[in-house]
Amino acid sequence: MVNGTRSQKAQSERVRRHLLKLLAVLFSFSLWFYVLNSESLEVQIKLPIVLIPVEGKALTEVPTSELHVKIKGPRVFVRNIFEKGERVFLDLKKRGIKTKEGLRVKILPSDIPHPLGVEVTDIQPSFLDIKLEKRTTKTIQIKPFLVGTVPNQLELIKYEVVPSSLKISGPRSYLKTFDSLETAPIELDKLEGDGRVKVLLKDLDLRIKSEENIKEAEFLYRVRPKKANFTLKEVKIRFLTSSTEFVSKVKTVSLDVLLPEGTKQISPQDVKVVAEIPEGAKGDTKVKLNAELPEGVHLLQIYPESINVSL
Structure with missing residues (x-):
């Protein structure tokens, strides 16, 4: 019993010594860190x-x-x-x-x-x-900064920037020569089909202040093949609408497309043609058709491009 008590005391003493050593190390580290950062x-x-x-x-x-x-x-x-x-x-x-x-x-x-x-x-x-x-105000155009070219056999047939203008203010003598502001670079080789991308505006000169809280714009574009090499027929239209009662005389369309080199044909099942009917539309409504194509396939034309739907 006495030996057991002595053993427990010795163990407690060892634990105490280890704790004191650990505290000493932590204190030394804290002191070193304080001295280093106080230098x-x-x-x-x-x-x-x-x-x-x-x-x-x-x-x-x-x-x-x-x-x-x-x-x-x-x-x-x-x-x-x-x-x-x-x-x-x-x-x-x-x-x-x-x-x-x-x-x-x-x-x-x-x-x-x-x-x-x-x-x-x-x-x-x-x-x-x-x-x-004296400070004066002026409305300037926002112009896209286009870089590079669209891929071979394609062409950029339409584009616009939204918003297309920006109201600024600055010294009168300087604004006389300041007519437009460019966007950040837009790489044409990454564009295909119909799309829109957000793009930042370039920083204004320190002398110029924007009177509108506009730091970015949208670049809307349409890229089309110069010519088609394949025609898809009888492609079914998919109607997107919350209404269960609508009538469309046109149920299928044809598409002229440009297939990538090495691809001889695709089937109508590879393509989605979508008619998205606006929410709350009533009576006869004209709906634009959009096509979703396999990667590498480019749309030249949908026949027809839009259809009439009765609700």
Whole structure:
């Protein structure tokens, strides 16, 4: 019994020693981490500038789009500035000394977003000379930026951008030469059939402001073969409607298609022709037909392209 009690005490003592060692290791690691991150570090960073203009005025000349800032402080705080993607906001309505052409704004350390314990040691440039002009508005066209060509034996026969225009504002002298805004590149070799794709608009010049909350547009297109090499006949129409009572005299259609090289024919069962009847339609309704084709097969024409349905 005595030996058993001694054994238990010895085991408890070993467990206690192991726990103390583990706590010592954790404490040492925490101390090392604290010292590492508390070490003073001086770095130079680039911060974008966002200028808030005076009411009724627009910027005609922006000397720089970013500031080169030196900051000094604990490593962990300095690193956080990089991770947050901070920007410098300058409200011109409350800042600056008036000059003949606009304003001269001094950049202060307080303008630079930085946490407590971090010091701003240098800012370049330290002044911004900003030229202002009366702000005016204008509606410009949105143009698609088309890249490349459609695949061989196909052609882009129709396209449009929705919306097709954008209302902007900016300095009068600059807007005189600014007539359109392009979309991001649209790769033509990836288009086929009838479709629509969302595409971003290119960034506006810093002097220009969009008066509409539009950052992207839709590119609607129609790609067709230059000629067909196969005709499908008696393809059944599939009607999509919530109504159970409708009448259509036309039940089948023909399709002229371009088959890919190496394919001699396809059957009507390989193709879906769909007539989607609008919800709530009544009386005689004209419905456009759409075709779903196997991969690599291109539609030239559906005969007829639309049908009349009575509900």
